Amino acid sequence: MPLTSPWRADFPALAILESQGQTYLDSAATSQKPQALIDALTGYYTCGTANVHRAQHHPGERATRAFEDSRIKVARWLNAACPTEIIFTRGATEALNLLAYGLEHLITAGDEIVVSALEHHANLLPWQQLAKRRAAKLVVLPLDERGIIDLEAAASLIGPRTRLLAVSQLSNVLGAWQPLAELLPLAKAQGALSVVDGSQGVVHGRHDLQALDCDFYVLSSHKLYGPEGVGALYGRGESLLKLKHWQFGGEMVRVADFQHADFHAAPLGFEAGTPPIGGVIGLGATLDYLSRLDANSIDRHELALHSALRIGLAEREGLRLLGDPQLALVSFTVDDIHHGDLAHLLTEQGIAIRSGTHCAQPLMKSLGVEGAIRVSLGLYNDGVDLQRFFEALDQALEMLR
Ligand SMILES: Cc1ncc(COP(=O)(O)O)c(C=O)c1O
Structure with missing residues (x-):
């Protein structure tokens, strides 16, 4: 099933970000805004x-x-x-x-x-x-x-x-x-x-x-x-x-x-x-x-997108997901690679994700990690965003290993 978002065009910033070579996967930090707003x-x-x-x-x-x-x-x-x-x-x-x-x-x-x-x-x-x-x-x-x-x-x-x-x-x-x-x-x-x-x-x-x-x-x-x-x-x-x-x-x-x-x-x-x-x-x-949007369609889209993200990450060697994420975002670390180094290379390739402690330092400490990469999704993200992310991730991992 192609992961397209029927709501993407309602968010004009996405086309502009795309023209600048940016893939926005940081909606848990803040979201893009609809034309209606x-x-x-x-x-x-x-x-x-x-x-x-x-x-x-x-x-x-x-x-x-x-x-x-x-x-x-x-x-x-x-x-x-x-x-x-x-x-x-x-x-x-x-x-x-x-x-x-x-x-x-x-x-x-x-x-x-x-x-x-x-x-x-x-x-x-x-x-x-x-x-x-x-x-x-x-x-x-x-x-x-x-x-x-x-x-x-x-x-x-x-x-x-x-x-x-x-x-x-x-x-x-x-x-x-x-x-x-x-x-x-x-x-x-x-x-x-x-x-x-x-x-x-x-x-x-x-x-x-x-x-x-x-x-x-x-x-x-x-x-x-x-x-x-x-x-x-x-x-x-x-x-x-x-x-x-x-x-x-x-x-x-x-x-x-x-x-x-x-x-x-x-x-x-x-x-x-x-x-x-x-x-x-x-x-x-x-x-x-x-x-005005159909809530069930959004739920289905968000779940499908999240599942594709999880599956794609699970296929890559040496990645450790934090917890068992159900929706919206996935945080992960990579064996022997500092999250900051990986984030740097992803950013250089136009992938907007978040890395660090995500304003939850005690949680990070209890999980035994210094920090993690977080990829988070909005209703406007689609399969192309994920594809770009995975391509950039593979390239970054290859460079760092
Ligand atoms: C779970 C949670 N609580 C509270 C906040 C704080 O939100 P704000 O910075 O908009 O006040 C955030 C922001 O990332 C959050 O993710």
Whole structure:
């Protein structure tokens, strides 16, 4: 079956990159953008910008309406119960820091915050630092050999002192879906809150946060084919009530005098200052575009592409895959070859992949590797991209051996 992507032409940058001899296989870091987003941004910036939630003039009303429409679109995309459960942030990292500060008052000395061994620094360091501030303990769930959180170990490590569980949906290094349906109830049974880092997961398949039953979920727009500088934090209605305000300034306050202030509830109370208005509107347009595509066809395409990538890598001698990747990306090392040297030669041949520790240094250490090459896929990649990658890989390996 030829691996063609019917959506490739919707992403104009790919043709330009191709004309420059570049093959883009780094979508887990950030994705290329659809024409629908570019059109929406052009429309917004050419029709007159205005700040949101404050101006009574017509451009202000128009910007506010478009901004709030995006909130509805994100809520719909995640199947949140209500748009007010969506807080716009500047990315997944900011959303996780918001949570680590907003929930700090619930953590006392000796409490336990549980993360997994595969977390991106963005879903590790905010909790590590929170644990330090509150003299709490950071508990790390181990993985099995496939790179999946070990549920038996989790059942024994999540206990009465657990106040919070923060785990990824899909690993940015191992490409493995995590067993959230089994894991989250373990936290809930102990009265602990759950935070899901959906940065990688949200890009693949369709998601239903009401069914997932997490307290909080974070995403970054730029990985989901949307603009940079925008993220979203979902919080279940009653879980949002537990959050303390963390950034202070304009528009998040109801009344203020020199000594006191009274703040808005979520979402506005957590969106201090001027938000990334164009970006939020662009994210809405991106979700409109994605909603028009056939989700089953995308799933089939992404699986076929991933399987071809895995098979091709398995055919090459001396390559070691990290874990048992299921979708979206594959990370690997090569016996006796430094990942940096290989990445250098791939880059020279126009292959855009990532090498290093992928913002997951503790995971790399526990896997016993210094770093790895990561190839990651978007819905626009095709068989030609893979062919170019494998040709470049073979050439690089030949040179290095
Ligand atoms: C799993 C995971 N979590 C969090 C992040 C942080 O996302 P951002 O840098 O967009 O805030 C990333 C980015 O690579 C990621 O892969």
